[in-house]
Amino acid sequence: MSDEPVSLTLPRTQLVAIDNALDLVESQLERLLTLDEEYDEDDELPERPTQRPFKPVEETRLGPEQERFCRETLMRLLLNPQLDVSDIPHANEALRALDQLRPRLVRLQRLGERASHAHSVLSEHVMLCALIGYGTLRNADQHHGLEPLREATRARRRRGSSSP
Numbered sequence: 001m002s003d004e005p006v007s008l009t010l011p012r013t014q015l016v017a018i019d020n021a022l023d024l025v026e027s028q029l030e031r032l033l034t035l036d037e038e039y040d041e042d043d044e045l046p047e048r049p050t051q052r053p054f055k056p057v058e059e060t061r062l063g064p065e066q067e068r069f070c071r072e073t074l075m076r077l078l079l080n081p082q083l084d085v086s087d088i089p090h091a092n093e094a095l096r097a098l099d100q101l102r103p104r105l106v107r108l109q110r111l112g113e114r115a116s117h118a119h120s121v122l123s124e125h126v127m128l129c130a131l132i133g134y135g136t137l138r139n140a141d142q143h144h145g146l147e148p149l150r151e152a153t154r155a156r157r158r159r160g161s162s163s164p
Contacts, residue, residue: 008122026050
């Protein structure tokens with residue numbers, strides 16, 4: 001960690017612009033974000049799909065070999081229309097959607113990774129400053145009432161460091 005103070009205070013106008021941009025992304029990807037949702041019409045749901053309950057299912061992802069197999073198989077089925085496979089148009093549409101979404105999903109993942117890293121750096125800085133401050137308060141005998149909170153952070157850090 002750098003010795004320089006960490007600062008990421010954003011002006012309100014920038015935060016509003018970020019929120020508006022995220023709203024736009026969510027609205028444009030709403031069908032993608034609600035792909036597996038099954039709700040009754042009378043269910044009250046938050047407006048944003050990302051605020052709705054979400055229980056991901058086990059992921060199936062195409063690796064390079066699987067994707068090549070799928071593309072080749074679908075192409076051959078298209079070249080042989082006498083073979084009756086009813087879901088080919090939907091499979092081809094899904095493949096096109098994957099091709100369209102892939103670069104955008106990569107960008108979103110990278111953005112999420114960077115945001116997560118920034119969160120970690122800021123959290124580390126806050127914790128370090130709080131620990132130094134706690135030591136100063138303890139030396140001045142002004143730390144009373146903070147002990148249970150301090151112990152809770154120790155327990156959490158021990159659990160976090162022993163986790164795989």
